[in-house]
Amino acid sequence: MLNRVEGTWDWLSAEWFFRSTLNRFDWENPIFLYGVFIIPVLFLLRWLLNFKFVQKLDVAFHKKEIKWHPISLLRFIPDIFLTLSLLLMLVALARPQETNEKVEQWTEGIDIMLVIDISESMQIEDFKPNRLMAAKKVARDFIQGRFQDRIGIVIFSGDAYSLSPLTTDYDLLYAYIDDITGDMIESRGTAIGSALAVATNRMRESESNSKVLILLSDGDNTAGNIDPITAAQLGAAYNIKMYTIGIGKEGRVPFGKDFFGRTTYVENTLDETTLREIANIGEGKFYRVSNNKALEEVFALIDDYEKAEIKETRFRDTTDFYHVYLNWAILSFLIWMLLKSSFMSNVLQD
Incomplete structure (x- = not known):
């Protein structure tokens, strides 16, 4: 031709x-x-x-x-x-x-840290197939909708662990999310304060104009060596905006099947007051979700709220x-x- x-x-x-x-x-x-x-x-x-x-x-x-x-x-x-x-x-x-x-798109970008609870209670099956798998799916979908934003991942149960630093390598983040399981941290419990502290430490040197933390948990703060409110105040001092999502129903919820294939139930509690206070300190929002669809809708809302302006230059x-x-x-x-x-x-x- x-x-x-x-x-x-x-x-x-x-x-x-x-x-x-x-x-x-x-x-x-x-x-x-x-x-x-x-x-x-x-x-x-x-x-x-x-x-x-x-x-x-x-x-x-x-x-x-x-x-x-x-x-x-x-x-x-x-x-x-x-x-x-x-x-x-x-x-x-x-x-x-x-x-x-030729179209060149660029944006100043947002730094986002996903803080995901992987404690034993995240295996509860009031979400399909369970709370942790539902959280992994919405986290993956959330990342897929971003453009040039740096995203990191912190996981926690009885202790907190930085799974991924802030990065724009989304394929790497997908791989990390796929590998998340409930037994990645041996310590039992729910260390919300420690998770906030680890996430803040990862973001404190960020020079981004917009820093966002999304905490997803289904329980009370029962472990760790730092109080969640103190950790939230520390994050706010670094201008980190915090969204908190309380996942799951309270009361008697399904927790798998016993030896005979019968559904077992456990009592579930959620410290909604603490999660609300964290969001209030971080000038974000608190959400309570009780099913997969509600969880997806909340992440979609946060995705809309935290959009950087995408600019483009066209060459003809x-x-x-x-x-x-x-x-x-x-x-x-x-x-x-x-x-x-x-x-x-x-x-x-x-």
Whole structure:
């Protein structure tokens, strides 16, 4: 396929008239292409004028002497080249072009830390298939909707562990999320304060104008060596905005099956007051969710709230090809000029 006219005579290639070539063009002045329908009208008017005003010579022949000869068709050849010249002129006036547009998108970005509870109670099955698997799915979907934001992951149960630093390598984050299991931390319990402290430590040197922490937990603070409120105040001192999500129902909830395949139940509690206070200190919001759909909706809301402005720069590289068809039009016109004065234009018509 021809992308550029590089040589002096490259315009002579027949490829300029292939459908695939013409289809890839943008047309600066497409209205001229409608002139194709006017050309037959012009030739019809020309024929009518010639029929009425051109002098005719009456010659008498016997009927048996009048025979048609193929050479009489030669008189149409000049008109064919004139028609081609007009058609190619219209194509040139329509300005066929190729435009390559490059779009560069960029944003200042947001630093986001996902703090996910993996304690034993996250295996409770009031969510499908359980709370931890539901949390992993919405975390993955949340990351997929971001653009150039740095995201990190902290997991916690009886202790807190930084699973991933802030990064824009989303494929790496997906791999980390897929590998999360409830037995990654041996210590039992729910160390909410420690998790907040680890996340804050990861974000404290961030120079981003917007730092966001999303804490997802289903229980009370029962482990760790730092109080959740103190940890929240420390995070707020580093301008970290905090969202907290309380996951699960309180009371008697399903917790798997026993040896005989019967569903077992446990009593579940949630310290909603502490989670609300953390969100209040971090100038964020607290959400309480009791099923998969509610959890997905909350992450969608946070995704909408914490969007950086995406800016883009467009570069357009436009190449004109009208001169190719103009050259062909001039060539066709010159051939017509030569032929119209030749014997072809003087072939007798019946």
